[in-house]
Amino acid sequence: MGQGASRLQRRHVILAGILWAVLTAIGWLLVVADLYPTVGSDEAEDFDDIFRFLLILGVPVFTFVVSAVIYAMFAFRVRGSVPTEDGPVMRGHGWFPRVWLAVTGGLAVFVMVYPGLTGLAELQSDRRAYGWGERDAEVIIQATAFKWQWLFQYPDGTTVSVAAGKELVLPVDTSIRFDVQAADVVHSLWIPAFRLKIDAIPGRTTYMTVKPTKEGAYETDQAYRVQCAELCGLDHAKMLFPIRVVSQAEYESWLASMKQGGN
Amino acid sequence: MGLGLIGFYVGFVLLALIRSAAGIDDAWGGEVNIVGGYILGVLGWLMGIGMWGMWSREWFGLKTYRRDLPGWQRYFTFNTDHKVIGIQYLVAFICVFLLAGLIALLMRLELASSGLQFLSTSQYNGAMGLHGILMIAVAVAAVVGGAGNYAVPLLIGADDMAFPRLNALTFWLIPPVAVTLMATPFLGGIETGWTAYPPLSTTTNSSQILFDLAIITFGLTSILGGLNFLVTIIYMRAPGMTWGRLPIFVWSMFVTSWMALLFTQGFAVALLMVILDRVAGMAFFKQEAGGDPLLYQHVFWFYSHPAVYIMVLPGFGLALEIISHFSRKPLFAYRYAVGAFLGILGLSGVVWAHHMFTSGMPNYLHGPFLVATELISIPTGLIFLSALGTIWMGKLWLQTPMLFALAVIFNFACGGVTGIFLADVPTDIHLHDTYFVVAHFHYTIVGGEIFALFAGIYYWFPKMTGRMYDERLAKLHFWWMFIGFNLTFFTMHLPGIKGMNRRIADFPSSLDNLNLLVSLNGFLLGASFLVFMYNIINSWIRGPVAESNPWRARTLEWQVSSPPPHENFPERPVIKGHPYDYGVPGSVHSVFPGVSGAPAGGGK
Numbered sequence: 001m002g003q004g005a006s007r008l009q010r011r012h013v014i015l016a017g018i019l020w021a022v023l024t025a026i027g028w029l030l031v032v033a034d035l036y037p038t039v040g041s042d043e044a045e046d047f048d049d050i051f052r053f054l055l056i057l058g059v060p061v062f063t064f065v066v067s068a069v070i071y072a073m074f075a076f077r078v079r080g081s082v083p084t085e086d087g088p089v090m091r092g093h094g095w096f097p098r099v100w101l102a103v104t105g106g107l108a109v110f111v112m113v114y115p116g117l118t119g120l121a122e123l124q125s126d127r128r129a130y131g132w133g134e135r136d137a138e139v140i141i142q143a144t145a146f147k148w149q150w151l152f153q154y155p156d157g158t159t160v161s162v163a164a165g166k167e168l169v170l171p172v173d174t175s176i177r178f179d180v181q182a183a184d185v186v187h188s189l190w191i192p193a194f195r196l197k198i199d200a201i202p203g204r205t206t207y208m209t210v211k212p213t214k215e216g217a218y219e220t221d222q223a224y225r226v227q228c229a230e231l232c233g234l235d236h237a238k239m240l241f242p243i244r245v246v247s248q249a250e251y252e253s254w255l256a257s258m259k260q261g262g263n
Numbered sequence: 264m265g266l267g268l269i270g271f272y273v274g275f276v277l278l279a280l281i282r283s284a285a286g287i288d289d290a291w292g293g294e295v296n297i298v299g300g301y302i303l304g305v306l307g308w309l310m311g312i313g314m315w316g317m318w319s320r321e322w323f324g325l326k327t328y329r330r331d332l333p334g335w336q337r338y339f340t341f342n343t344d345h346k347v348i349g350i351q352y353l354v355a356f357i358c359v360f361l362l363a364g365l366i367a368l369l370m371r372l373e374l375a376s377s378g379l380q381f382l383s384t385s386q387y388n389g390a391m392g393l394h395g396i397l398m399i400a401v402a403v404a405a406v407v408g409g410a411g412n413y414a415v416p417l418l419i420g421a422d423d424m425a426f427p428r429l430n431a432l433t434f435w436l437i438p439p440v441a442v443t444l445m446a447t448p449f450l451g452g453i454e455t456g457w458t459a460y461p462p463l464s465t466t467t468n469s470s471q472i473l474f475d476l477a478i479i480t481f482g483l484t485s486i487l488g489g490l491n492f493l494v495t496i497i498y499m500r501a502p503g504m505t506w507g508r509l510p511i512f513v514w515s516m517f518v519t520s521w522m523a524l525l526f527t528q529g530f531a532v533a534l535l536m537v538i539l540d541r542v543a544g545m546a547f548f549k550q551e552a553g554g555d556p557l558l559y560q561h562v563f564w565f566y567s568h569p570a571v572y573i574m575v576l577p578g579f580g581l582a583l584e585i586i587s588h589f590s591r592k593p594l595f596a597y598r599y600a601v602g603a604f605l606g607i608l609g610l611s612g613v614v615w616a617h618h619m620f621t622s623g624m625p626n627y628l629h630g631p632f633l634v635a636t637e638l639i640s641i642p643t644g645l646i647f648l649s650a651l652g653t654i655w656m657g658k659l660w661l662q663t664p665m666l667f668a669l670a671v672i673f674n675f676a677c678g679g680v681t682g683i684f685l686a687d688v689p690t691d692i693h694l695h696d697t698y699f700v701v702a703h704f705h706y707t708i709v710g711g712e713i714f715a716l717f718a719g720i721y722y723w724f725p726k727m728t729g730r731m732y733d734e735r736l737a738k739l740h741f742w743w744m745f746i747g748f749n750l751t752f753f754t755m756h757l758p759g760i761k762g763m764n765r766r767i768a769d770f771p772s773s774l775d776n777l778n779l780l781v782s783l784n785g786f787l788l789g790a791s792f793l794v795f796m797y798n799i800i801n802s803w804i805r806g807p808v809a810e811s812n813p814w815r816a817r818t819l820e821w822q823v824s825s826p827p828p829h830e831n832f833p834e835r836p837v838i839k840g841h842p843y844d845y846g847v848p849g850s851v852h853s854v855f856p857g858v859s860g861a862p863a864g865g866g867k
Contacts, residue, residue, distance in 0.1 A: 009656065037762045050689050051760075058680040065647060065676035069669050072654040076590075077661050083591050083815055086846035087657040092596030097648055101599075104644040111683060112637035119689030120629055127627040132692065185463040186556055188621065188696065192762030195693035199623045201557060202462060203550025206623035222762070222771040229621075229696040229764045231456050233463055234384050237767035 012075060020060070020067040027059035037223035040193030040245065042211045043133075046122070047195040050115045057111065131198050133209030137177035139170075143226075145180065145187035145200040148235035150226055158258045165258060167242040168226060170212055171251035177209040188230035191243065193223035199230055218242030271304030294472045295542040301476045305439045312435050313341025318428045341435060343427035344829065348434050349413025350727055353720065355437060356405035360713075361792060363397035366390050368789050375782035377772040387768035389452025389469075396444060396457040396474070400481060402574040402708050407523070408434070408488060410719040411516045411577060413727065415492060417820035417827065418510045420501025420836045420853070425494035433484040433491070440484075443477040446470070456766055458567075459533075461548035461559050465540040472541060475534040482531040485573075489523030492516055501819070501853070503838030508852075510818055510842045511587070511594055511601070515580020518604040522569045522576075522611060529566030533559055560622055564615035572611045574708055575675070576604060578715030579646050582671040585718050586653050588816040589665035591845045595652025599645045606642030610635060620688050621695045629688050636686040643679060647672065663737035664814075667718030670745050674710025678703055681756065696766075699759030705752045717744075717795070724802070725809030729825045732802040740794040747788030754781050817852045818842050 036048050078084075125134045142153040151161045152168050160168055170176055180189050182200035189208070190197035193216065198208040218224045219242070228239035246254070278299030310319060313330065318341075320327045332340055337347050338354070369390055373382045382390065412430065416423055424430050447453050451469030464471050496517045500509070509517075536559065539545040546552035548559050587594040594600060616624065616632040650672045659665065681703040684690045694700060717740075725731050758777040763770050770778065812821040819836055820827070836853040844850040 012656070035757060035760045037760075047690060047693050050687070051684065054684055054687065054690065058683060062676050062680045065651065066673060068651045069654070069673055072651075072657070072659060073661060073669065076654065076657050076659045078658045083658055083660045085591070085658060087590055087592035089593055089844075089846045090595055090652060090656065091593055092599065092649070092652050096652070097596045097599050097645075100648045101641070101645065105641050108637050108640045108644075111687065112634055115689055116633050116637060116687040117630060119687065120633060123689060123692070124626045124629065127625075129626050130623045131626075185466065186460050190696075190764065192693070197621050197692060197695065199621055201550075201623045203555060204623060222773045225771075227762075227764055230460070231388075231458075231463070231766040233454055233467065234388065236388070237384055237769045 016071040023063035044195040131207035137175040146183035148239040190229035217244040271300040275300030353409035366394040371782040371785040392453030406577040421499040489520040492520040512580040512584040526569040533562040568615040569611040578712035581715045582668040585668040587843045590657030592657045593843045600649040603642040603645035664722035678706030697759035702755035730806035731809040736798040743791035750784035
């Protein structure tokens with residue numbers, strides 16, 4: 001390819017690059033958009049940060065491909081019913097594929113390590129355990145999943161379910177570990193406001209530890225719910241349970257009133 | 264068909280008699296009777312459809328006979344011509360695709376607003392399960408069985424596949440599978456989704472046994488087909504067609520066939536264990552008897568992850584193939600593209616547990632699977648290198664096959680990026696089993712593979728039918744489908760992040776608007792197929808007669824008539840150069856010595 005051809009090539013690269021920049025700027029609007037449920041816990045904040053970070057990296061990757069395709073469709077198209085000439089012979093044997101491989105490889109390894117493995121390390125306290133977060137927690141709640149509802153038992157013996165209590169009351173700014181069991185088939189305990197889920201498997205106890213940081217309740221914010229997130233048969237869609245996050249004082253008085261009510 | 268029914272009843276009765284002789288209670292009511300009936304029923308069906316006369320007779324020392332019906336009737340018989348089988352697969356699976364798409368529209372109608380409108384939870388679950396498994400079947404078999412069967416022997420200069428009768432067998436196993444699956448809504452429905460996790464699948468009182476039997480049969484077609492393609496590609500290439508001159512679609516079929524051959528057993532054996540737990544009192548997944556439900560998930564995903572590459576790699580191969588011809592340029596970084604396919608093959612087998620990050624499997628498994636899954640993005644990126652490098656500075660002829668091929672690149676770029684959010688465990692924990700995942704896999708499989716399927720259909724339509732489709736209607740179909748698809752599934756990510764999980768007939772009312780938007784766009788997407796059907800049917804019946812090489816392409820299938828003669832190549836071709844060497848002076852892909860000595864498929 002001669003001098004004239006490389007200048008042409010450079011012009012194409014610059015114009016396509018501008019298109020890439022514009023599309024990326026538009027795509028990055030997603031980074032500042034409110035895509036998320038309420039940030040109800042420490043873990044939720046971490047999730048939202050990591051999600052936004054991956055968006056910042058992912059958007060330019062997507063827009064790179066899109067801008068190349070769109071630019072090519074406009075700049076290199078041939079009109080007419082039959083192609084009358086061939087394009088330049090570009091084999092892709094030289095430096096370009098190697099640079100591409102290095103860049104994509106580097107990006108993959110980077111994302112794998114941060115936030116992948118680093119995030120994982122923060123979420124897993126014990127290699128041999130089945131679940132998320134620290135094993136030590138201030139409040140430990142036994143959760144039992146069955147077709148098609150939930151049963152929760154507090155440390156003092158209080159149980160809540162659709163028959164008693166009707167909502168899962170949790171104290172704010174306290175670490176809470178859910179020990180999750182399944183009575184019949186595989187279910188999954190998911191709390192959207194906290195961004196954590198762990199499956200309930202018959203035959204083992206799984207767990208997840210969360211620290212709620214914001215008070216809220218299901219009737220005003222549907223993210224405050226326990227939702228079964230593994231298809232468990234007929235009424236899987238209805239297997240949800242309201243949550244209420246309250247202050248420590250309110251939590252204690254609620255517990256006391258449940259005890260008085262004979263729970 | 265009659266033989267099939269007879270076979271079914273014989274099998275059923277036989278097993279019931281055996282059971283009553285063994286003194287088992289309720290000898291006539293067990294699912295094991297259905298198993299026996301099904302096996303003999305399928306055998307009866309195969310024999311009746313023509314396998315007995317054309318093949319099985321020789322197992323008993325009897326002479327076989329051929330039955331070559333003319334015209335359209337060939338497509339309804341046990342015909343061993345790969346071109347007939349390819350078209351049988353394509354037509355059958357397009358029909359399944361449209362049916363499963365209607366089911367999806369039914370689901371989106373229900374999901375257009377929260378609350379249960381007109382479907383019960385049981386009806387919704389069954390519809391959703393059927394939509395899932397039918398689309399999985401389309402994704403696994405349409406491109407491979409349809410485009411692959413039709414084009415691979417032509418592309419390599421062979422006169423048929425290595426095992427033509429086996430090829431016909433794989434197609435004729437499909438009708439029993441289809442019938443069995445279509446029966447499920449009337450017999451309890453698929454309550455478990457296509458993933459069929461135990462203990463739900465081992466304890467459910469629905470049509471689980473039918474699902475298991477159908478899938479095991481379907482897996483058989485995948486394995487046998489994979490074997491056929493491997494032997495064909497390895498041994499039946501025309502002289503001069505070295506591995507370095509193999510069309511990229513054939514490379515993608517080669518790699519896909521390894522995966523189909525090696526991994527499909529995982530799904531079959533997982534479901535076999537479900538059947539045994541159900542009918543034979545075994546306890547693979549019964550924790551109270553020492554079993555573990557997680558065993559199923561590992562075995563199942565061991566296949567089902569490579570399965571998605573079985574779905575997508577032929578799509579990539581087809582997209583790259585078409586992109587090269589319609590850019591009039593060599594395939595950029597061809598060796599890297601081949602390396603990419605091989606790299607994906609190698610990695611595909613070690614990433615399965617990224618489907619199980621929240622399953623309660625031991626914590627030490629997450630790291631390695633996260634690493635391996637992220638690594639797969641590297642060879643996948645090389646496919647994009649090849650595609651983008653080929654279109655860059657090309658002479659782009661934006662006909663419909665090319666538009667669909669470019670859409671594959673666009674769509675999979677989005678689907679691939681969202682995959683990163685799922686490969687990284689911290690984000691996957693929230694996103695697993697939400698509509699974010701549903702959006703991701705529709706982008707990759709529909710956006711990647713189904714768009715490639717349509718690219719292939721339009722690309723090879725003139726070759727297959729001898730007639731040309733209407734280009735304006737085809738472009739209308741493309742833009743309508745592309746816009747409808749992206750509007751539907753891009754939007755779908757949002758309710759997922761906001762907290763809507765999968766496989767539910769009802770959802771929190773705060774997500775009403777988003778779901779309505781997805782549903783409306785889904786109907787827009789569905790409507791685009793009306794244009795496709797009209798165009799294809801009309802053009803097949805009375806479109807203008809097509810020439811042998813409407814696309815002026817260099818590969819072998821375009822050097823023979825449209826449609827090709829029965830033996831494909833009246834004279835065996837000899838390969839003299841690369842298939843994609845457009846613009847290389849004096850280069851020639853193939854010659855047909857003996858016909859006139861004139862080169863075919865040459866450069867300008």
